[in-house]
Amino acid sequence: MVHFNVNFKYFNSFADITLSLAKTLFELGVPVSIEPSEISGDALKVISDQEKKLLDYLMKQSPSELFQIKWSHYWETVRNIQLKGHLNFELFAINYEFSQNSKSCDDWMQSTLHNSYHKLAVSHYCKQVLLQAGCPESEVSVLPLGANPLFFNSSELESQVNQQKSPQIKRFLHLTNSWDLYRFGTDLLLPAFCEEFWGNPHVLLVIKDGGSNNQNVTEIVVNLRRKFGDKMPNIYILRKLLNKTNLAQLYWFSDVVVAPFRGEGFAIKILDAFAAGLPVIMPLYGGPTEYANPTNCYPIEYDLVPVGNCYDTQFFNPQNKPHWAEPKIESLRQQLHRVINDENQAFIRQRAKETAQQFSWEITAKKLLALIRKLS
Structure with missing residues (x-):
């Protein structure tokens, strides 16, 4: 089972991506759960009735102790989330790179580099930022996202x-x-x-x-x-x-x-x-x-x-x-x-x-499952 510790109180890109990935895993027959939270009014305006029912169902499932996933971000409400799975993953996206690495990193990068979670960079660009900041290559994988089906x-x-x-x-x-x-x-x-x-x-x-x-x-x-x-x-x-x-x-x-x-x-x-x-x-x-x-x-x-x-x-x-x-x-x-x-x-x-066509949510989900099997 895969558990997503992601808050849906604010329907930002993190929640939107999480829903797409969780939904696809569920359709592939993978047991999935999502951390219970309030669902934002904006989310309720744009997601389908089927997705609302799925969210409600997934939030009622017991969190898996096998595989857990969260996002990396400088927002403290996201950064401070603790995962408790046998194998933990942190999705990582960044919009810029660093021109030097001689100084101490900011709190966000410090937290990302020093936790024990396997990093899921959403692009090779994001992976390279992590590597240049000092993250071991063995602790980073690339998981590209998917287009609107x-x-x-x-x-x-x-x-x-x-x-x-x-x-x-x-x-x-x-x-x-x-x-x-x-x-x-x-x-x-x-x-x-x-x-x-x-x-x-x-x-x-x-x-x-x-x-x-x-x-x-x-x-x-x-x-x-x-x-x-x-x-x-x-x-x-x-x-x-x-x-x-x-x-x-x-x-x-x-x-x-x-x-x-x-x-x-x-x-x-x-x-x-x-x-x-x-x-x-x-x-x-x-x-x-x-x-x-x-x-x-x-x-x-x-x-x-x-x-x-x-x-x-x-x-x-x-x-x-x-x-x-x-x-x-x-x-x-x-x-x-x-x-x-x-x-x-x-x-x-x-x-x-x-x-x-090489970037569907099904391809993303199958890459994640292959990585889980590899690291387990």
Whole structure:
């Protein structure tokens, strides 16, 4: 049996990923349990009735003393969780790397390096961060995550969405979080998009905000409206919580996904774009290089720079000079321009879709089970 010690009081990416993995293991016939907790209102709005019943069932099961899993994070409520299994695992994701290892690590990395749990890095990028920080390679394995299953088995729904699309409008999609716009590069994309498509009525940028600090996005757009006036291209901010079906429909309704992020540990939202067969404009940096390469996306050039004023630096003080990518504005604009009429786009879309098929939750679950057998 596998027990997940993960709190569902806040439906963040940790809870979402945990539910996907636990559900898949359960469907494979593996006994699973989840630590009982309050389920957030946001979760109840977006998960299916079947998933609600499954969560309720899994939270009522006795925790396994064989295999237990938690997340690694600097939040004390996550960091301080203690596992008590025969074999314990800690899922690890990080959005930046360290440019030096001469100083003592911050509390989060200290806790991660010095506990006895086997680390499950969600990408080789995250694994390399752990190794450079001093974690023995024998204590780290890579467990890549999975895409939304609907992209693999809902061709009829995809066809229905495509029939509603207007060929006269090119739709760009950017997924962000208003609590961390800097990390997702929203501050870079919005002005670059306005400059590149100034006066063009045939483009639309949809900003899907996954956070609740909505005023931050609105403020940027209002300031751009003052600067560009009536010639500003169309921008729509989508703040509604979406379930997996609605999210899939949003991707299919789009023509391009733009992700000029500064740091990502894996980025399921980008993998989902690949699975949807969409061209993605992105820097080839960090966790997404687990699946992204020059043949299946539109790369943005970048420089490595110190981590700036992001969510992490506001809430704790990372040590050892963390750095990440700084996408180049001119390169971003070039790819925005190129993707409109690129003759190779069909090839790139196909390569992206083929790549994403190697990253399903079933594959992830089976890799975890194989690792458990290996380490037991």
